[in-house]
Amino acid sequence: MSATHEVLNQTPPLIGFSTADDPALLEAVRRHGGGWGEQEVRDLGARAGSAEVQDWARMAEEHPPVLHTHDRYGHRVDEVEYHPAYHQLMGVAVESGQHAAAWREPRRGAHLVRAAKFYAFAQAEPGHGCPISMTYAAVPALRAEPELAAAYEPLLAARTYDFGLRPPLGKRGLIAGMSMTEKQGGSDVRANTTQAVPDGDGHYVLTGHKWFTSAPMSDVFLTLARTEEGVTCFLVPRVLPDGSRNPLRLMRLKNKLGNRSNASAEIEYESALAWRVGEPGRGVRTIVEMVNVTRLDCVIGSAAGMRAGLRQALHHAEHRRAFGAELVDQPLMRNVLADLAVESEAATTLAMRLASALDGAQAGDEGEAALRRLGLAVSKYWVCKRGATHAAEALECLGGNGYVEESGMPRLYREAPLLSIWEGSGNVAALDVLRALGRESGALEAFLAEVDAAAGADARLDAAVDRLRGLLPQLTDPERAQLLARRVAEQMTLVLQGSLLVRYSHPAVADAFCASRLDGDWGHAFGTLPPGTDTGPILERARPKDAR
Numbered sequence: 001m002s003a004t005h006e007v008l009n010q011t012p013p014l015i016g017f018s019t020a021d022d023p024a025l026l027e028a029v030r031r032h033g034g035g036w037g038e039q040e041v042r043d044l045g046a047r048a049g050s051a052e053v054q055d056w057a058r059m060a061e062e063h064p065p066v067l068h069t070h071d072r073y074g075h076r077v078d079e080v081e082y083h084p085a086y087h088q089l090m091g092v093a094v095e096s097g098q099h100a101a102a103w104r105e106p107r108r109g110a111h112l113v114r115a116a117k118f119y120a121f122a123q124a125e126p127g128h129g130c131p132i133s134m135t136y137a138a139v140p141a142l143r144a145e146p147e148l149a150a151a152y153e154p155l156l157a158a159r160t161y162d163f164g165l166r167p168p169l170g171k172r173g174l175i176a177g178m179s180m181t182e183k184q185g186g187s188d189v190r191a192n193t194t195q196a197v198p199d200g201d202g203h204y205v206l207t208g209h210k211w212f213t214s215a216p217m218s219d220v221f222l223t224l225a226r227t228e229e230g231v232t233c234f235l236v237p238r239v240l241p242d243g244s245r246n247p248l249r250l251m252r253l254k255n256k257l258g259n260r261s262n263a264s265a266e267i268e269y270e271s272a273l274a275w276r277v278g279e280p281g282r283g284v285r286t287i288v289e290m291v292n293v294t295r296l297d298c299v300i301g302s303a304a305g306m307r308a309g310l311r312q313a314l315h316h317a318e319h320r321r322a323f324g325a326e327l328v329d330q331p332l333m334r335n336v337l338a339d340l341a342v343e344s345e346a347a348t349t350l351a352m353r354l355a356s357a358l359d360g361a362q363a364g365d366e367g368e369a370a371l372r373r374l375g376l377a378v379s380k381y382w383v384c385k386r387g388a389t390h391a392a393e394a395l396e397c398l399g400g401n402g403y404v405e406e407s408g409m410p411r412l413y414r415e416a417p418l419l420s421i422w423e424g425s426g427n428v429a430a431l432d433v434l435r436a437l438g439r440e441s442g443a444l445e446a447f448l449a450e451v452d453a454a455a456g457a458d459a460r461l462d463a464a465v466d467r468l469r470g471l472l473p474q475l476t477d478p479e480r481a482q483l484l485a486r487r488v489a490e491q492m493t494l495v496l497q498g499s500l501l502v503r504y505s506h507p508a509v510a511d512a513f514c515a516s517r518l519d520g521d522w523g524h525a526f527g528t529l530p531p532g533t534d535t536g537p538i539l540e541r542a543r544p545k546d547a548r
Contacts, residue, residue, distance in 0.1 A: 020045025258414030
């Protein structure tokens with residue numbers, strides 16, 4: 001019997017590459033004081049692109065978590081079972097210090113290096129990054145209660161993934177989760193109805209529901225509940241010190257669009273024991289410390305998704321022929337790929353700059369703290385929103401091949417919208433920009449100082465900054481401010497990205513960004529870079545050097 005056909009003109013598998021093979025990433029690590037960690041980032045990037053880790057990523061999503069509410073005898077257990085591949089991913093993430101380890105690292109650049117690692121490994125599989133990010137973010141919130149922080153922080157920062165339901169303080173390492181959102185409130189956590197009552201022993205008893213609790217097998221959760229003083233923050237362990245299960249009832253797991261390897265549950269607190277974190281009635285302010293850190297990871301994760309989509313699109317275009325030529329050599333496809341590369345580099349450069357601002361803030365630099373606050377607010381709005389558009393265009397570069405699950409592109413496409421929703425969707429993020437502008441002393445000044453560091457280097461950037469300055473006085477009217485909030489957040493992000501690229505990136509990348517995002521009317525779809533754009537250096541920077 002003869003073969004009916006032979007396989008021709010198909011893209012070979014993309015394996016054996018490094019997610020750290022990324023000039024924008026490595027240049028930022030060196031530039032902002034993280035050079036000491038570059039080899040660790042490179043090693044992790046090589047592992048993320050290995051066949052082994054790529055296979056873990058596939059299996060973790062293809063075999064999502066399963067909820068077991070009772071054991072075979074009818075006892076309530078409230079456990080989630082994960083595929084072993086998920087635990088393998090978690091183990092690498094914790095051992096490489098992507099979780100809370102940076103808070104215990106004394107060197108400047110610790111948070112930057114951690115961000116670079118998170119960026120590199122999230123490109124392999126983003127779902128496991130949710131509990132990693134929450135563990136990272138739990139530390140600054142927990143420090144509002146020094147006694148609890150002293151007990152739990154070393155374990156949250158420990159580089160040992162110790163899965164299993166046991167008393168937290170008896171484990172070798174801990175994972176933390178967040179449990180705040182309720183049915184009636186969503187992002188409006190001040191509308192929460194879960195009640196917290198003192199038990200007389202220094203603890204509180206919590207009763208109520210939570211509509212979204214990600215990673216419900218975490219060892220401890222930061223949650224919000226209402227006391228007589230108002231909404232208050234609490235630490236809730238899954239297992240109590242005596243080894244008994246805290247009554248956190250897992251009602252069901254969410255059937256989500258993406259993020260399938262990570263479980264998200266609806267839970268009920270049935271007189272669950274908790275420890276107060278921070279002042280009574282000040283829970284929202286306490287939890288904001290956690291939210292601001294997870295928002296940084298939303299920006300990093302969006303940048304990572306863009307880089308992963310770009311890599312797949314480039315790989316396909318360099319190995320596929322159509323209409324008599326390689327796809328990558330056809331002008332319109334080159335324009336699309338270069339545009340995707342510009343967006344990716346702008347997101348990566350900004351994400352790493354914000355991570356370095358966190359390092360500066362931890363060192364006591366008030367200007368860096370102010371820049372981080374406002375820069376993060378605008379970036380959470382715009383970069384995360386661009387992630388979904390970028391994923392769709394990258395998928396389209398593969399045509400029908402990108403629409404099938406085996407390509408991996410549908411996973412990127414499903415994942416991208418999450419990061420613009422998690423920790424506040426578009427309107428919430430835009431309103432947070434207004435809040436930062438109005439309430440955070442020095443935030444606007446620090447932002448403009450960062451942008452103005454590139455003043456005079458590009459006339460298009462200068463003009464865009466002038467237009468932004470013209471918009472800002474209109475925010476004094478509360479109603480008009482809301483109507484302008486999205487536009488202001490977008491423009492602030494674009495001029496910040498433009499300033500960073502003009503100062504630090506390849507001139508061709510900076511020129512393409514300023515021409516297409518800050519000047520003229522070249523269209524909003526990817527692939528509308530102005531005629532004459534020098535796409536060669538842009539694609540050369542973006543091309544994976546060691547893919548095979």
